[in-house]
Amino acid sequence: MEMSRPLDTLNQARNKRVIAELKNGKQFVGVLKAFDIHINTVLDDAEEMVDGESKRKLGTVFLRGDTIILITLAD
Amino acid sequence: MEMSRPLDTLNQARNKRVIAELKNGKQFVGVLKAFDIHINTVLDDAEEMVDGESKRKLGTVFLRGDTIILITLAD
Amino acid sequence: MEMSRPLDTLNQARNKRVIAELKNGKQFVGVLKAFDIHINTVLDDAEEMVDGESKRKLGTVFLRGDTIILITLAD
Amino acid sequence: MEMSRPLDTLNQARNKRVIAELKNGKQFVGVLKAFDIHINTVLDDAEEMVDGESKRKLGTVFLRGDTIILITLAD
Amino acid sequence: MEMSRPLDTLNQARNKRVIAELKNGKQFVGVLKAFDIHINTVLDDAEEMVDGESKRKLGTVFLRGDTIILITLAD
Amino acid sequence: MEMSRPLDTLNQARNKRVIAELKNGKQFVGVLKAFDIHINTVLDDAEEMVDGESKRKLGTVFLRGDTIILITLAD
C-alpha cells in the first residue's frame, strides 16, 4: 500500500473546478478550496446544478463530508 | 495539504448571516455564532425558511452537526 | 476559533424551557436539565408536541443525542 | 457544565418501569435493569406496546442503544 | 453505575435459544454462541422466522451488530 | 465473557462457501477468503443470487463491512 492515497487526488484538484455529488442527489460545482480527512469540503464560486443547469449561485459553500458521494473535476 | 482547512472557512463566517441546510430538507438562516469539529452549529436570530420565506423565528438555535448538509453565506 | 462553542449555548439554556426536534419529526418541549457531548439530553416536565399542541406529558425524558436535529429556547 | 449528566437520569430510573421508544416506532415497557454509554439497555418484564396495549411479553430484553430514541418513566 | 451492564445480560443468555430482531424487520431464532461489544452476534441452529413460522434454516449465522435491534430469550 | 467471539466463527468459515446478505437486500455467495474487524469481506468465485438463482458471476468481490447484515455457510 505504498502507492498514492485518495486524499492526494483531492489535493491535486485544489483550485480547480470540481463537481461534488451529495447523498440527497444534489450536485454542486465550484473551485475546490479546502477539504479534510472527513471530506468536509469548501467550494468557491459554487453553484447548485440541476440537470446540467445552474439552479442557484452560492459563492463559498461548506459541505459536510458525510453527505458527499463523489468529487470529480468539472473540466 | 498545507492549504486552508474547511473549518477555517466556517470561522471566517462567524458573526455573519449564513444559511444552513439540513438532511431533512429544512433550511435555517441566522448569524453563525459557534461551531465545533462535529459541525454542531449555533445560529443567532435564526429563522426557518421555506421557499425563501420565513416560516418561523427561532432566536438562538443549536443544530446537531450530523444533520447539516451545507453552510453558506446568506448575504 | 477562540470564540464560543456550541455546547456553551446549550449550557446557557439549562433550567430553561427548550424545544428539541428529532429526526423522526417529533418535537419535545421541556426544561433542559442535562446534556453531554453526544447531545444526549434530559428534559424535565416534558411534553410531546404536535402542531403546537401537547400530545402527551412525559415528565422527565432522556433523548438519545443522535436522534436530535435542533434545540432552541421555547421562548 | 458542572451539572448533572444525562446518564445520571437513567441511573435514577434503574429498577423502575420505563418506556423505551425505538427508531422503528416500536415501544417497549419494562423495568430498567442496565444500560451503558452507548445506551444499550436491558429491560426486565418487558412488553412491546402498540397503541397503549401490550402486543407481546418478552421477559428480559436487550435493546441495542443506537435504536433508541427516548427513555422515560412509565409511572 | 455500579450495577449490572447490558452485556452481562447477553452473557447470561449464552447457549440459550434467543430471538434477534434486525432493523430490516427480519427475526432470527437460534442458540446464542458469541457476541462482542459491537453486538456482532453468532447464533447456532438458527432459523429465520416470519410470523412465528420458520422460513429457512441457516445453521450457524453471524449477524453484524449494527443491524440488530433487540435480543431476547426465545424460551 | 471468556467464551468464543463472533469473529472466531467467521474465521472457521474461511475457504468455505458462504452467503453474505446486504442491507440493500442483495445476496452474494462465494468462498470466504478474508475479513477484518469492520466485517469488510472478500469472497472468491462470488455470484450475486436472486431468489436462489445466480444473477451474475463476479469472481473475487470486496464487500464493505457496513453493508453486511449476515454471513452464514452456503451449506
Place this chain on the structure above:
Amino acid sequence: MEMSRPLDTLNQARNKRVIAELKNGKQFVGVLKAFDIHINTVLDDAEEMVDGESKRKLGTVFLRGDTIILITLAD
C-alpha cells in the same frame, strides 16, 4: 486470523479496471488508483454505468468510502 486481509485484495486490484457499486445503486467502472482504510477510493478513466452502458465519462473520480457497497474486477 493469520490469513489475508480484505484490503490486500483491493491492493492487488490496483491499476486494474474495477466496478464500484454504491449505496444509491450507481455503478462506476474505472482503473483503481488509490484507496484507504475508510475505502475512500479513486478511479481513473471512470465511467458511470447504467444497465451495462456508459452513462457519462468522469475521468478521475474520488468516491467517499461509506457510499461503497462492493468493489470487484471489471473483468
